[in-house]
Amino acid sequence: MSITRRRFIRNASLTAAAAAVAPSLFLPGAKGAWGATLSKGKPIKVGVLFSLTGGLAVPEEDSALVMQYAIDEINAAGGINGSPIEPVIIDAKSDMNVYSEKMRELILRHKVISVFGCYTSASRKAVLPTVMSQRNLLFYPTCYEGAECSQNVICTGPLANQHSRDLIPFMVKTFGKKVFFVGSNYVWPKESNKNAKLWLEQAGGELLGEEYIPLGSSEFGPILNKIRAAKPDFIFSTVVGASDIAFHRQFKQEGFSADKMPIASLTTGEIETRAMGNEFGAGHFLSAPYFQALDNPTNHRFVEGFLASKYGKNGTTHYNMEETYTSAYVFKAALEKAIAGHGIEEVTPAMIRAAAAGVRLEDSVSPEGAVWIDENNFNTWLVPKIGQCQADGSFKIVSQAPSQVAPDPFSIYPDAGKCTAEGLKAANGSIRKDVI
């Protein structure tokens, strides 16, 4: 336990007594602003906050590894304006309380200029009050539901309005109109399903049922029975984590087959398929902006480089990992822009965020192809792609959008307003900051 600064006891007891009663001390004690400065040639500290242990470690540990890979790559190429990035890697132990505590530690103690981390919405919500009150910046490198307009987040994953936009029409066209929604019981699947219903309506599909399984549960018997009775043409799944694996396994064990009734998922990627056994994943579909099988030079370089590096021990890349990788490059581009505009000593997280507006990663940098940050809502323009899982667990891209799709966090809540850089702008022109 290091005590950063010691004050000499000046009327110690008096101070203590006064502190307890004086209403003036209810005023903020902390500065509420970033408490350090960058200087040329000195390392730039960033936080990397993922769960390396516990139930969330399966996807998150890989994100932490790929983040380190990206930082090494940036540093090897000369860093940012000659300064190397120094990651402070902290294990959040899959515990929301730890996320919150460690975010405070990263910002207040390690004085990082940005944090890369979180995989679940719950953990994002757990850290956001701290990030907001300390005016720091969170790079959130995965998909989420939207309906948030915070001035302290940049997201490089697909929003709910991008994620299933092509998947639902594709499935309706290929397999038939009737669909059954299955999801884990929390916010993201429910919001994703609301978007999916819009696409379903436009594609002329029919929703036969919508079921949610408790997080972490592995008993899909009742849901599979309902599916059997409803006889859909395909299933749209937003089941996550261990439940997703149980779902696919029981699906096959209960006699369903991917040929007759495929699962169109927003989550079941290379890592999940490997975890459940390839035979259980084969034939099903996934919508994601990135697949390991993408055939372009940047992706080949990324996959080969990562797998050959000391971080690539797990032997695969995955949409989540790629989104994390691109977030490092978004950070790099935005920070370079901020330094050019303000000078390195003046840069704050808020300036990085402002500079990130419209930052574009060309297809020579981004393995999923060119992407850019929306200058209003700071989510990412990207190309959702549809892949079908093959017998060997790899995905074959069967369809992809012709161009980048705009992110819109409030697409299904037009009444709430439009998310702008300053905050959520309502129809009457009033602006609310920090809508989370």
Added chain:
Amino acid sequence: MDYSWVTFANALLLGLSIGSIWLIAALGLTIIYGTAGVINMAHGELIMLGAYSAYCLQTYLGVSYLLCIPLSFVIVALFGLVIERVLIRYLYARPLDTLLATWGVSLVLMQGVRMIFGNDPKYINMPQFLSSNVSFGPLSLSAFRILIIAMTAVLVGAFWYVFYRTHFGIKIRAVTQNKEMAASFGINSQRIYMLTFALGAGLAGLAGSLFAALSIVLPNMGTGYIVQSFLVVVTGGGSLLGSVAAGALTGEIQSVLAYLINDTFARFMLFILIVVFLRFRPQGLFSAGATRR
């Protein structure tokens, strides 16, 4: 969603399957709690150990899945034996302390497995004939669920036989009822407790090898089973018959509520129903005491 008799009958059939899963998870606990009064909070982790032993046997030694099931029983029973000898035997007089100490054991087992096998999920391959669905007219159930039901029935039968028809069973029941009295008849209660604990642990291992194939093998997979297993045992009253009844009842209630409303709410209602039931009948459905009288 249409509610017809066929889907309702399927829900009932599924309830039987869910009940058998609850029961097979709780069987080992019933025996340990019913005989020695030990609240074994590491039960879920013993299930997890069973799953990992099946995984290891299959992956590293190429043992076929059906053979993994009994072998998991043996391996985890040995684990149970060690735990009993090193720790539990000192705590028989202190039921609340066994609860706490075995919670410590569960942390150690979970973290130990995590350090050896890592955090990523493992899975088990089953023979092809188990990956299919069996239909009886409009009713259907997967072959694997049928295996679990059959397995549960066989185990309950076997344990009924051991407990009520063998010399060893008489000794167990004697020790359960009155340790001092049993000792005066030359029954070594320490030995009986040790064997029951190992037996209960073995059953948890066997359950684990079945659950491994149903879903996924993870270091923290056991935590989900512990609360539900305890509810079965406590609702049943600690006797074999009680656990069978409680397992069947809770399985059916969960399945029917999940069919009528939804899965999450079914779980909530089930827990509340159990709490209310125990308020009015704290001794459970069939207490070990009532069958003794």
Added chain:
Amino acid sequence: MAGVLEIRDLHKRFDTHHVINGFSLDVAEQTLSCLVGPNGAGKTTLMDLITGRLKPTSGSVRFHGDELTGLSENDIARRGLGRKFQIPAVFKDLSVRDNLTVAYSRHVNPFINMIRFSDPAMNRRLEEVCTLVGLHNRLRVEAGLLSHGETQWLEIGMVLMQEPRLLLLDEPIAGMTEGEIEKTAHLLRKIRRTATLIVVEHDMGFVREIADVVTVMHMGTLLAQGRIDEIEANPKVRDVYLGTEEESA
């Protein structure tokens, strides 16, 4: 005679087994009655029925005219019935003093007890009881460390702290040495001056020494009641009670 306790046609059935079968009894004020009977006669069950631990299948128990059946244990105790258990029940990890102070149950309101740290009336009672049972120099000892005889006295002391009008003592001299038994007999006679006692006892010598009235139970019914010499002369009692006593001895 003024009845302290009137038991009328009491029945208690467990499943099909009648443990108490139409038992009736009157206990007079300031007497010491001994309840005797062979094992399984229902003595402890009777105690449980009087003190509310068990609910009778039928029948009535009246204490100074008030019906006790249906009341909870603590309500019955509050009316002035103190009970000492067969297996001494003291609070083993409390000191002797704390055992006695807890037993002083004139004030049962938990909210008032939360702000009660000292109580002069209780201290006076503690003095009296200590003098009676003779545990003065053991007050700070943990009750679990007392000898068997001392534990019995402590429990009698706890019952006395309740200031009961009727004491039910289940085997108060079990495990005591000759000297201790003598002391206990003396103690019980002292208590009788201010309260009524019912003592369950196997030791006929002790019964002979202390009892005003002896009540013999058999198979859940009242077999005989009277002075000790009457009872010892009663042929029925010889048959069922003294006969089995000799056998088992």
Added chain:
Amino acid sequence: MSSNPYHDKRCQWLMYLVFFAGVGLIPVFIDDAFLLNQFALYGVFGLLAVSISLCWGAGGILNLGQGLMFGLSAYGMAMTMQMQSQDPINNPIPPFMLNNGLDHLPWFWSLFSSTGGGIFLTLAVPTLFCLLFGGLMFSARVSGPFFAIISLALLSAVGTLVLDIQPYTNGANGISPPMPLQIFGAPLDPYSTSMFWVVFVCLCGLTVLAKLITQSKFGQIVHALKNDPERVRFLGYNVALYETLIYTLSGFIAAVAGCCFTLIVQYVSPAQFDVAFSITMVIWAGIGGRLSLLGSIIGALLIQGGQSYLGDSFLNSWMLILGLFFIVVVRFLPRGLAGLIESVLGRLRTPEPAAHEASAALTKSGS
């Protein structure tokens, strides 16, 4: 026993004075917003440890569901804070409710619109719940391991419900009020000294209150019924009432802890209802010494501090070490570290009887 300073009431109060004076000096020496915030959070854990120690140590009621009271009040506080950031006219509904299809504020949320009323409900609801649930359970004479398991089941049930009624609770994502609590127009900044003092006053006040209660006649009776509830009943006390009250008191302390928790972290989620979290509280008290309020607080500080500050290489095996440590404590030191100090002090003063007592303490079941 008599000469062991551990049992001397004056020595005990002196230890309290030293401990709380030491804790009270922290803000004088530390001017680091993160550390102050973290110490405030540890204070919350200390409160939880006190609540467990009161219920389990003093009253013998092992409650594996204390997270329920903690979580309920943490949610209450989050609702109060969330409502403060809502504009009653232009913007009356929290954003997450709009997304969940609610177009007007649910009635039970509107109760939290006033700060005073919100804080009152935050503390009153868990306390009344304890009174009701405890009353029902203890009057049915549910006790010991059964009560532990039932409290665990109830905790799981409520956790599941909070997850399920997403429109009202935002499900797994939980509630993150965007601003700190405003008291009379001034924000109670989670990183300020004042936040630390709020927690300190709660911890100090409630611990002293709990200590006084354990020393009162009520405390003696509760201690006695931990030994033998039947005996206490036959002495004329309404055992269920006493058990319910000690349980409720402990629930109230946990509720205060829940309030402070949300003030500090500005976030609440169903993770507060995790079974593991509730059992962790029991581990704090178990390792520190459940019979000692101060010991339990120190247990919480040691374990949580260790979790935060031991090196990363060590942390990989943290659960393993914690588990082993806990097994050793249960097996050899049923009275925890405080019990160890008790027997060491006893041995120092009067070697002979103290040694006897120490061995008695070790062999005792300590139910």
